[in-house]
Amino acid sequence: MSNKDLSKQIIALVGGESNVNSVFHCATRLRFKLKDNGKANKAALEKTPGVITVVENSGQFQVVIGNNVSQVFDQIMKETSLQDAERSGKDDDSSESTGVLGKAVDIISSIFSPILGALAGAGVLKGLLALILSLKWISATSGTYLILNAASDSVFYFLPIFLAVTAARKFKANQFVSIAIAGALIYPSVIAAVGSTGTLSFVGIPIVLVNYSSSVIPIILAVWVQSYVEKGFRSIIHESVRNILVPMFALLIVIPLTFLAFGPVGSLISEGLASGYTWLYNLSPLVAGAIAGAFWQVFVIFGVHWGFVPIMLSNIATLGYDTMLPILAAAVLSQAGAVFGVFLKSKNTQLKALSGSSTLAAVFGITEPTIYGVTLKLKKPFIYACISGAIGGAIIAAGGARAIAFSLPGLLALPTYFGTGFAWAAIGIVVAFVLAVILVFVLGFDDPEAAATENASRPFVNQEMTQIDKELIFSPLTGALLPLESLPDEAFATGAMGKGIVIEPSSGVLTSPVNGTVTTVFPTGHAIGITSEGGAELLIHIGVNTVKLKGKHFHKKVQEGDKVEKGQLLLEFDVDAIRAAGFVTATPVIVTNSAGYLDVLKNTGTEARNGELLLTLIH
Template sequence: MSNTKELSKQIISLVGGESNVISVFHCATRLRFKLKDNSKADKAALEKTPGVITVVENSGQFQVVIGNNVSTVFEQIMADTQLQDAEKKNDSDEGEGSTGILGRAVDVISSIFSPILGALAGAGVLKGLLALILSLDWISNTSGTYLVLNAASDSVFYFLPIFLAITAARKFKTNQFVSVAIAGALIYPAVIAAVDSPGSLSFLGIPVVLVNYSSSVIPIILAVWVQSYVEKGFRSIIHESVRNILVPMFALLIVIPLTFLVFGPVGSLISDGLASGYTWLYNLSPLVAGAIAGAFWQVFVIFGVHWGFVPIMLSNIDTIGYDTMLPILSAAVLAQAGAVFAVFLKSRNTQMKALAGSSTLAAVFGITEPTIYGVTLKLKKPFIYACIAGAVGGAVIAVGGARALAFSLPGLLALPTYIGTGFTWAVIGLVIAFVLAMLLVLLLGFDDPAAESAAPAAQANPASTPSVIQKEVVVSPLNGTLQTLNTLPDEAFASGAMGKGIVIEPSSGRLTSPVNGTVTTVFPTGHAIGITSEDGAELLIHVGVNTVKLKGKHFDKKVQEGDQVKQGQLLLEFDLKAIREAGFVTATPVIVTNSAGYLDVLKSGEAEVKAGEYLLTLVV
């Protein structure tokens, strides 16, 4: 819990503080920030933060990749900040910047669909399992058991407009309950019944083109988007004493008829067009379509444009009853799983092996971001091999005509949704993708980080002189008394999780450089500074505990990121007395964040130290 709390604080601090955040939400593995000014975010420091896999900037979003623990970190951020109201407070800032039409479109789609993907995927898998149970004659489709299970698996899809109304209302900043009422009108029982009736309907003499809107996607999104403008218009002219009643009334009165007359039919035409266009391209050459989708799907994921395909998949299932893209994409996912599993088997780097092992299971079940950013893309060659294997597996699946009968996240768990036409080919294609990627990585290899880190040591310590040991001395950046790390009331530092080091209880507010090197990180709040020495030691000096809460008050930075500094040069001044009077612990850890690369980190045995005196010895 404390680690999650500290991580959430560090993330908010490093994205430029709470005041720099317009909005934040999360998907399966990422915190997706929309920032006022991306230049205020410290991307380099975030990528070095324990618990953060990497940082990606695209589609107008500043994305912090956390992995499977992202929901816990997000909840902690919501508990520690006022960002629940960030969208309302910063409404005027929304849409500013040069993200482009494509970037904004991807942002809208991802914001609307990502919150409900879990429910869609879970219901899709359940729907597939139910189809399997029926095909095995384990239950009858007239039994009460089937009725209940079918309702459980089908309700998300049948009432999809209502789910989308909620998320779209959040994105377009409009009344969620009015949005749900609009969606409810689209799937109102009498309306659904009228679709199948032989008679025609009109509204004020205007013919109404009735469509079955259950499971539809685009009509409700268009409707809620228009609703946001209708509400803003009436909110500006209606007196506040009756605003809460009349604005929803006029929104319902205007938007629902317009949806039945315009947005609904237009949205349905768009959905039909997307489904027909994809089917036409797929039918031109299933082999080519499967190879391209299998090869480049994870590339689309990297750039965030994969969200644009979600409405197409849902439209396919809604209009023609199945989708051929989802099984192909599962080949791309299983290929990444095979590649990362091979890295786990082959790598001699303990840290990489552990990350690859945990990422393999997540990738098999469809969560590939930790795999891509933490392992395969970082090592480059495994990512390329996985794309090749994904292309081969995708081509096999496409040629076999595999289909998904319900939406689910591409991966092994989605197999039940492929039962039916081409199911055997789907299984064969997924096996090929996984095994081929694994074999390519095992046979062709990759640049193992263990081999790279071992090379300098081999040069510095040739076999003829194995007793030679190199050392780097770090001097104290402060005047004060020395303490061990485990005395610090901060588990992230005290446990040594961030690296070995020592704690100084300062007696003055002047912090100087402990080495000759480069300033790599200066936290916006000024409470922490990172330095890389000329010999490669990575040092983090964190003044006090939880002093990020001071938001820069009492800190005066004297250097910037990228500055070259000399040992003893002034880096920071801080008001020691004021920080203590504010109730903060001022004990300052000096951490060697890459201490795992050293044979040992030896500490001064003195009780007190002055700035510039011996503090640590790093043994290579």
Template sequence: MSSKDLSKQIITLVGGEDNVNSVFHCATRLRFKLKDSRKADKAALEKTPGVITVVENSGQFQVVIGNNVSQVFEQIMKETSLQDAEKSGKADESSESTSVLGKAVDIISSIFSPILGALAGAGILKGLLALILSLEWINAASGTYLVLNAASDSVFYFLPVFLAVTAARKFKANQFVSIAVAGALVYPAVITAVSAPDPLSFLGIPVVLINYSSSVIPIILAVWVQSYIEKWFRSFIHESVRNILVPMFALLIVIPLTFLAFGPVGSLISDGLASGYTWLYNLSPLVAGAIAGAFWQVFVIFGVHWGFVPVMLSNIATLGYDTMLPILTAAVLSQAGAVFGVFLKSKNPQLKALSGSSTLAAVFGITEPTIYGVTLKLKKPFIYACISGAIGGAIIAIGGAKAISFSLPGLLALPTYFGDGFSWVVIGIVVAFVLAVILVYLFGFDDPAVPAEEAPGPVAASSPSLIDKETVASPLTGTLMPLEALPDEAFASGAMGQGIVIEPDSGRLTSPVKGTVTTVFPTGHAIGITSESGAELLIHVGVNTVKLKGKHFDKRVQEGDKVEQGQLLLEFDVAAIREAGFVTATPVIVTNSANYLDVLKTTEAKVQNGDLLLTIIN
């Protein structure tokens, strides 16, 4: 299908031009903001030749095309009256028709997703420290414990400060003013005054002091109001003194309001969420566990799982524990079991390979590649996983297991569940995993047929020349990760092709092959190269870095340039991109890997520019 025909087909299947609020594109996908996503025919789009997959995320309807996305986008611009939302500055605007729930989920995900890694890592460390302490391997009065406890607890104690940064980015407020507001909430003198017997007042108004360390909602409310206050003052204060007076007035107004209003109100909301969840859980732990275990991955598919993160954090902050996280581990392990069952049962080599790699990712809590790439597409394995997750979750809930700190549900989170009910957690996740494997293996699924041209045939032992290979050098210096670990399901699922991910140590990106530069995205964050032998490679720096609009990227080549292996293609500022809140993990993908027998990855943990990275078997 030509780019012109494909563009017409896509516009028709997203509901027509009248259903599109805005559209722009990144290196691999068209990103639509639709007026009514129900009018889009997602199933038909995914079956359209030229469309790799369709992803709905953060209010965007994303149609993954691949390297020729720019040509398809150009045709859309020619054939319609739509404008490039990236150039017009409307790429991040929310549709007016977005539901209240959708907007709430978008806000929560934007605020919490950048810090989930730090929260999960600190939570696991906190659980391990509690385990070590209970085994009396360390003395609570020792300096070693003091340092390790500070390392594990600082993220949670200063959680308002972390949330101030991400909330300021979301609400477009001054980050440093937001951090100052959060700093006031956990200011040592304020924390001390909480336990003091004498009441405090501000200008004669009584102040209800609360310990805001580990709190969630008060700082989010404060930064939201701060964004409007700053906008109002900027509208009339002269630019010569704007950078001084606007922060001053914001601090002068927001911090007292936080102590007088936002803090107490936010604390009441947090207490209400924790109490409400505890009440429902205590009505019937078995039913609560079964429902959470069965439907958690359904919530993940629709993105509404973000709404539970503040509840979990509120439970830990107010109750000292959370009972939801252990239950959700059963839901995660059931998906791992289902995809492992697919691995054992399938006769399709590509599905078998994808299932094997997805199993490992799912065991450690990364289920998006499993869901989007395997179980949901096959339908029956996803249903078997939900059933297994319900049974495992009910077992864990009956045992009364608790998480003492936040973590991402998975095997790595087990130390955070140590204590009463821990044995029930182990039983519940084993049941969830094993039962899902058995259900998938016994009752099966519609296994995709192996195309005749891909069916393996005999290769004469005396004809080694029939097998040819091409090597791909590393374009970066850094640490290697499996593709499944990338927080972008379009890449992680393998839908874009086989490859590997590099977490860069530096921003010097060189050509992995001798060939021709076929794509240089205008923002510089992605480059496509075709080798002399025909291998098509895509190097995509980071995740969603298209939103930087070229900032921190310096292109050194243009489309059509002939390049040698090792030639400098791009330089980028790794530290600045990370400080802007973006993941810098860089996938190197063989986008036409379906044309080859296999793509082998190096077994090294780290690589330098020019080291062997991939071997393409013809």
């Protein structure tokens, strides 16, 4: 299925564009905030080609796509009127409470996820530069080192500015004012004053000078306060001067407050987090490594892993290193090893293909396709990976491995571990990967191939077939019958959406082909989804690209959730007007869950009449 068709399918199955409050994406998943999660067809989404799984947590309806998520997201932005929630600052207007923890995780993920790529890339470059410098391939006084060091360190030094942008989007504050606040924190004369021996005051109030470069919490607190300051002044200042005075008052109030209060408090919180983690880690590095290595991917599943990102960054900013990141590499590589073990052992062709691609993604730090697509579904490989991650994490922690810069845990992050405990980090990662492969291969798992073989070997008798063995689908339209391959739409023509048949309608009357429930009615009326009483999931799509008509010439007669009977009127449409507008009216009738049937038998005639037999589904 193309990215364009997948994006359309996803929007339809989350309840349509009208059901979406906001959407953005991270490394592997689309993160929706829906008005009503009940309107989303989670089961159908999980069966959609191109979708790995669907996860609901922290108030988000998350559709896991994998590495291709950005392209699918771009198509959603093109095909709908929705906006990128990370860029627009659009938030969830739903009154549903997600709890304190859910809101905290949502805030952290919204602020940090857009910049993780830049942080990870700069972190790997910083590690490589340290390695090259230690090998004496370049000199620390050379121009080459000066430029490469600036390239790798700028993201971390100016981190408050990056966070100002994303925090402003989240808190709906003026981004440029937020950047100005962050700029004030790391202004050259301010940084110079930090190292001086003198004391400074603001209107008589002593200033506690802190180096805010690479800091995390102070700017987030400042932007959060800024959002309320701006909101207050916008409500009282006349619109003729609002665009000038609101930013002025925001700068005038928030920047001094940040230097006097938020900054020092935020720095104390950062130092406290770093010291608290170090204290717990020093109690028993072995135990800490085993726990983190075993349960990190569990944290990922529940979405609470975002809460550790500020701690990692605080450790690097205050201590100069972080001991958690190398341990997490063992957790990531153990999942890679487990899925590679599935690839080696499974006899299921589809599972083997998915495992192979997921292994590569997991090795480089992207584990969602691995977890949701393979190991968690099979259960045992996920457990084996947790065990292997615990052992690898314990080895890494016991060796005192450290990360000198932030990066996504994975093979590419190895250069960031160069220095103290590097050899132990490498050993722990190898142990986690290899042990997971061995456990999966030796102890095994429930391979889906066994069930498939059993079903394939079951004798099928064509005579005396009972109603349990088959399900009948009747024609919803009158018109000429055509094969799917005749459609000028790759998603339907290739059968990617499922098996079915095409009807070239001679009239614009669409009736229900089965007794069942209307599961999807596109807002534009050009497509309807029905689930029959027997479990068949049907999609009837009037024409090709007719979504561009935006509902013109379509008249819906049912709504989502309606119970319908065979022959009941679902939709009326103007065939001639649609054709006159330049659109193809050939209509595919698709069994979207046809993979769950032994066969889909089609009407062998050349014409279909409304209400006559069209398809026979063989169980």
